[in-house]
Every structure is written in structure tokens, then in C-alpha cells.
Amino acid sequence: MALNKYMHPRNIYKTPPDFCKLAKQFPDFLRIAKTDVTGKVSIDFKDPQSLRILTKCLLMSDFNLDVDIPDDKLVPTLPLRLNYILWLEDLLNSIKKDDVKGLDIGTGACAIYPLLAAKKNEWHMVGTESDADSFLKAQENIQKNKLESLIELKKNTSSTLITYLFTDETPYTFDFCMCNPPFYSSLQELYESRSPARPPPKNGFTGSPHELITEGGELKFCRKLLKESKEQKDKIRIFTTMVGHKYNLAELIQDLKADKIIYTHTEFCQGRVTRWGLAWTFQDYNIHELVPSRDKLRKKTLPLTYLLPELPNCVYNVETAVTKIKNMLIDLNMMYKVIEKRGNNICLDVIAKTNTWSNQRRKKRMMKRIEAENVKKIKHDTADKVDAEQHVNDAVDASSSLISNGSSISPIPETNDHTQNITETEHVIHAILKVIKKENDVLLQMELVDGTAGKEGLHQIIQYIKNNWK
Ligand code: SAH
Secondary structure, three states, X not given: OOOHHHOOXXXXXXXXXXXXHHHHHOHHHHHHOEEOOOOOEEOOOOOHHHHHHHHHHHHHXXXXXXXXXXXXXXXXXXXXXXXXXXXXXXXXXXXXXXXXXXXXXXXXXXXXXXXXXXXXXXXXXXXXXXXXHHHHHHHHHHHHOOOOOOEEEEEOOOOOOOHHHOOOOOOOOEEEEEEOOOOEOXXXXXXXXXXXXOOOOOOOOOOOHHHHEOOOHHHHHHHHHHHHHHHOOOOXXXXXXXXXXXXXXXXXXXXXHHOOOEEEEEEEEEOOEEEEEEXXXXXXXXXXXXXXXXXXXXXXXXXXXXXXXXXXXXXXXHHHHHHHHXXXXXXXXXXXXXXXXXXXXXXXXXXXXXXXXOOHHHHHHHHHHHHHHHHHHHHHHHHOOOOHHHHHHHHHHHHHHHHOOOOOOXXXXXXXXXXXXXXXXXXXXXXXXXXXXXXXXXXXXEEEEEOOOHHHHHHHHHHHHHHOOO
């Protein structure tokens, strides 16, 4: 797995779990395990039930936790959850070692963070939850593991995230808070985040709308937490949250900088997916010095830059260039979202779920050949009194599917957010694309966030844009 080497050094999942051992240990795992001709044991990661069983077995074998993960709820991926906890350990290390008290905002049906934190570190945890169903399930999971003495659950029926906890009668103080906010802003956004034309993600889709959706998406959720933190400065020593999108991290850092609040951030790397952790404090310690920045572990790369040539009969400015590029992204079946318009610059967040750009010429040639062959066939069939029109349509459909590596092309409306689902699915390319005006030139810049195609894939996309810049 590409990013595993950047996992937290103490993360036990830096070494992938031994599936053979799990199959011997757990009959449920044996049921879902498949052995290939070389004897390698694997499971179907696309199947939510298999993911559920894997997670359940790992929780038992690695943490001695017996967790019930309901069918309709999010399956918490453990390498990421552990990365977050390990970062918190590092943050707290020089502040407090014993009697640590933490708050998990939106703990979910598995109460995964409180269970791990209590079992692993004996931290006292309060988990909050607004969904009645998840709240009950979380309670059952805590009782099942006899961790009631370390974990308390609080139902949140208020419109605040933390403020309701701090009334005079219940003067809670915490060493830290943590949060895995819902990522999506609407049900529509959640559905649109995956075009039906796309192949399914490597990991199966799990989670209920309540877990995945919050009005305004994660940015609004995190901003609300930041606002409330300013009013509850002394109640929590270190405020933290997970951030699912790099551009939201950048926005939140801007907010913290504007308020001159001390902050630090990190990357949670696992599998082929990156998430971010953001921490801030109103206390008197330099939290950015508490933990060596893990960002530095990864080699920083400069964005790839291409000078977009001026075209005859075409206005040479950022807007026109962006319109052209958006059309190309649609042709490539890539998802995009405008994340920033500042002065002369426009910034897009871009995601490709499949490689649709390489071997374009080969694919075009094949498409033409198939079209020609089908047209020939239609002529022949017409003689046989077959409906020719339908065949032409079929021919076009067949060739389009070749362009997009098997998935048919569907234009993606601007409103179609690319936002990932919370099960940390993979993409081939996730990049930030900027079109900027520099003196008299219009430049295209692309910076890789993550993705299996890596920088090579980014080069290929820029090459595609170069080839089609006419
Ligand atoms: N922490 C879990 C679940 C994350 S999903 C994990 O990492 O797997 C987000 C959770 O936040 C959902 O269970 C949702 O019901 C809950 N939630 C959303 N808004 C909330 C609020 N205002 N207060 C408490 N919980 C909330």
C-alpha cells in the first residue's frame, strides 16, 4: 500500500495484518477469506460485510475489543483511527501522561475512538452522539466491553457541538477533544459523489446518511467547532479535528491564522488515502513544537507548471482557460469543484477515479475502427430490414465506453462535488489544479494530493491538456 510507509511509526498496521492467522482464529473470517493459487489469503474489500468482519476480527485480535458494527453503519477503518490516536498521544506526551480525559465529538455506533483510547491508554473518554440509534448502539458496545468506568456517553440534542457540555452544573474540562466530522453537505451531494457510470471503489461503501452528512459539509462543521472553542477556551486544552479534504484544511488554517491562534497539523497516511489532523490551543504551549511535523517526512514536491499558449480568436484570460479545462475534465470523466476564486486565480479540486487519459490516441483509433465496423454492419443489416438507427446508437455507446476504460462517459455538473466517501476509497488522481495569471501569461499548475497514478499520472493529464489545447 503506497502510503503505509508514512503511517505513524507506532501504528501496528504499518505491517499488514496476517490474514492466514485471522482465518485460523475466527470462523467468520474463514468464511469470507479466499485463497488464490499461490496460497495467498485475501478478502473482497468491495463487500461491506467483508470489511465489517475484518474490522471486527482485528479489534478482537489486536485490542481484545468485542465490537458490534451494525449493518447500516460506518465501518471504521482501523489504521486511520489508530493514526489519529497516536498523534494525540504525541501531542499530550509532554503535557500530561496520567489521568487523561478526552472528548470524542460524534462518536458513532461503534464508539470506536473512546473504545480504542480507553483500552489502549486507559484514557477517560466522553463520547457525544446526536443520532438516537447510534447512541444506543455505542452504549451497548461500551457495556459489552465493560468499559463504563472509563467511557461516558452524552446524547447531543442541542444545536451546538460542545457548548452544551459546559454548563455550570457540569463543569467538564478535557485535555483534548477529537472529531471525525461528517464529510458531505447533502444527500444529493452524497449520491452525486459517485456517478453510477463509475466502477465501484476498491473499498465497499458503508455508512448511513446521518453519519456522512452535515449541513455545509465538514468545513462548516469544523468552523462551528472553532467558533465554539473560542468561547470555551479553558474547557479543553487541545482542540483537534480530522479533516477529509486538503482544501478545507487550508481554509481552516487561514481562519486560525487570522485569529492568531496557535495551531499545528499533521497528515494521516494509510493505504492510498490521506486525511489530515488539525490541532489548536488557547493555552500557553507551542503545540507545533510538541510533535515533529509528519508532513516533513514526505518529500515536498513543487507543482507542475505549464504555460497555456494564447489561441487565435480566443480571449486569453483565466476564465476562458478554466472553461476549456473544465470541458476537458468532463471529457476525461474526472470530477472537479471550484474551491477558490481569488483575484486572477482560479483553483479546482480534481479527482479521477479511473485512468481515462493514457493511451488516448490508441483508444480514439479503436473507437473509430469500431464505429466504422458497426456502420458497415448496420448497412449490411439494413438490407436485412433491421433498424439501423438503433445500431448507430449502440456503436456510439460501445466506442464511448472504450474511451473511459469501460465506464460510459457522463458529463459531471459543476455542482457535482467529488467528495470522497468516508470509507476512505481510493482514487487514481486527486490533485489541486490552479489557473493563474502571471504578468501577461496564463499558467496551469497541478499539484498532487494523492492517488495511485502518482506524479506520472499528473504529467499525463497535463500532456492531455497540452495535446488538446486548440
Ligand atoms: N467517530 C466515528 C463516527 C464518525 S461519523 C468514527 O470515526 O467512525 C460522524 C458522527 O457524528 C455520526 O455518528 C453522527 O451521527 C455524529 N454527529 C453529527 N453531528 C453531531 C453533533 N452535532 N453532535 C454529536 N454527534 C454528531
